[in-house]
Amino acid sequence: MNLRPRILLMTALLLGALLATMYYAASSRLAGSYAQFEQRLGETHLAGLQQWFAHELQGLEATNGDWSxxxxxxxxxxxxxxxxxxxxxxxxxxxxxxxxxxxxxxxxxxxxxxxxxxxxxxxxxxxxxxxxxxxxxxxxxxxxxxxxxxxxxxxxxxxxxxxxxxxxxxxxxxxxxxxxxxxxxxxxxxxxxxxxxxxxxxxxxxxxxxxxxxxDRALLDTLTQMNSVPLQAVDTQQPWPGGAGEHWLEHTPDGELFGWLRFDGADGRPALVLRSGPLPDLRPQAIAAEEWLRYTLLLAGGACVLLVLGLLERLVLRRIAAIDAGVAEIERSRDPGARRIADSGHDELARLGHALNRMLDTLQAAHLEIIREALHDELTGLANRRRVFDALLAAIATQDARLALLLIDLDGFKAVNDTLGHAAGDTVLRTVAGRLRAATRRTDLPARLGGDEFVVLVVAGDAREDAQWLARKFAHAIARPVPYGDTYAQVTASIGIALYPQDGRDAETLFAAADAALYAVKRAGRDGWRFATDQPAATLDDR
Known part of the structure; x- marks a missing residue:
């Protein structure tokens, strides 16, 4: 027999044995993978419920902090x-x-x-x-x-x-x-x-x-809608498997999967027991995947697959896997600079690695620049104009919103720049920013609009009462002398206050009302505050 038929026959026999081995191994692995995925899906679902309750507790603690x-x-x-x-x-x-x-x-x-x-x-x-x-x-x-x-x-x-x-x-x-x-x-x-x-x-x-x-039932219904999985509270005396911890998965005889979640009270006894399920059944997908695998392996193959497999693995697949692993790691970390893509060599894959690395460098630089410019003022470290406008729009969009906008302009700042120099002016701006940050609460948002203008967004509590209380604190804090070298810089604050929804129902109107109130303070002698709806301006001496 000639060499060609023998190579063809041997290749056919080897390919048939390889395809049969691949099918049985892949079928077994696929069934096990679906079972593991179903288990992990259930555990992820229960972990998500635990995180949701933890988030609710954090919100409740924040609310208690405001009241207490x-x-x-x-x-x-x-x-x-x-x-x-x-x-x-x-x-x-x-x-x-x-x-x-x-x-x-x-x-x-x-x-x-x-x-x-x-x-x-x-x-x-x-x-x-x-x-x-x-x-x-x-x-x-x-x-x-x-x-x-x-x-x-x-x-x-x-x-x-x-x-x-x-x-x-x-x-x-x-x-x-x-x-x-x-x-x-x-x-x-x-x-x-x-x-x-x-x-x-x-x-x-x-x-x-x-x-x-x-x-209650309303809260559990909300969780059910969020997760598309039924959720019910059961008797806290329900028997709990030993060693199950805070949650466990129950496989019923008919193949359904239920999740159990227990929350203990401060006394160590169960305060709440939840049963979630049935969780999504992946058996139909597993059967369909196995059929697809069977037909694919039966139709696929050929002599060229066996001959080029080694070269394909060594020259192409292994390097593509390295690129894919690098991209996957970057995607998980959300950081373009987390890893470099392999780019050794001079072929197409090497050029692809070079191009990806250049693109990642550009993305990393742009990412850092966007975060810096979008969120913070470079000089003071406070929120910038974009961030405070976004926060104001989000607060206005909430139902029954009550908030206050305090617009602050420094009195005497130009004199500091003219007499002591711009470096002293920058020191004053940074010091004022630190004092605003120290005087505000965690629910308030201080920001620098530019120049010597600052703004504070108050989104919690009694907006008018809190705004007046904060304006008094700001005026006292800003009026304190600012050390600079062997001398001191002195500025005061004119503060205009606009309330939502009394003084406007959109961001532009609120800023305009606060600005008008601020300049009314300026005209009245500076160093004070005024609500947009008030006539006389309150000064620091009046307080």
Missing amino acids: SWNATWDFAAAPAQRYIDDNLAVGGLAQLRIHLFVIFGRDGRPLLGVHNRPADDADVAPAADDPAFVARGRGGVALQLRDVLQPCGEHELAQLAALPGLTALASDSRRRMSGLLRLGAQAYLYSARPILDNAGQGPVHGVLLVARRV
Whole structure:
């Protein structure tokens, strides 16, 4: 037999054996991969639920921080009064924040106020028949009244809350915080507890504020819509597999996959148990993939595949895999400079590597430049004009938004530049930026518009009251002398304040109103502040 037929016959036999081996190995691997992917998909789903609850707790802690570090709450904890309830709790504020339980404890651990924020026809709102409603009392023992959707907590409920491990220690340590899940009767809550301090976050501690959000059907329905997987709360006494940890996956006899998730309370007992599923079934996709693999391997092949496989792996595939790995690593890290692409040689793949590296260098430089220019002012490190405008537009787009815009212009800055030089002016701008940053809260956004103009966006709390309080702080802070060499630079601030929606319903109108108020302060003698809707300007001397 000639060499050609023998090579063809041997190639056909080797290719047939190779295709059969590839099919059985790939089929087995594919089935195992789908099973592993289904398992990882379930674990990722449960991890996502845990992250969502952690995110909800972070938001609840931030809300508690605003209420607990507030002079009104601080004063109430020292001397309970009806006005605090009427002005802050009975006007729908808790409902907007989705706060369902609001409890204030005194320094001695006794409850001063305990309310449920739920409709009166809610079956869960009333205390149990054997749990008398707690009555908050003010000065002289006068009972405080609850109105609208506010309902009193039961005394047994408050006793259960007061018994939370570590709660009483909050009243003696202003730095301690507590958060997690708890269970009152048949209802699970996300809760946050913090010591009650003044506006500046200083003591003495007057008590402890505990706020909680119900894990109810509405919240679970929201999670179901987000994940497209049914979610339900089950009995916390449900048996839990040993060694399962906080979550586990249940494979039913009919092949369905369910996820179980447990959240423990501060006492170590289950506060909430969730069952999620059935999770997406990947068996049809696995069967279809196996059929596709079978037909592909039966139709594919040929003598050229076996002959060129070695060269293809050595000269092409291995190098492409290296390029792909480099690109995948860059994609995972979101950093164009995370890795260089292999570009050794002089062929097409080498030129491709060279081109990709040049492109990545350009992207890295552009990426860094965009981040720097888009987010920060180069001189002061504050947010720049674009960022504050984006934040203002986002705040206006929220429902029932209440915010304030404080436009600040430095008085006497030109004189500093003229007498001490532009370097001194830059020092003044950086110092003023640092003082603004120190005087604002984490919910406020200070920014530099350019030159000696600054702006602060206030998006939380009582916009008018907070704006006036911040304007007073800014005026005092900016008026302090700025050391420069062996002398001092002195500037003051003229501040114009515009409120949304009173002074405008878009960014341009608000800035125009704040600018008009600012120049009214300038005309009135500078060194003060004014609301756009006010006539006379408030000066620092007036305060």
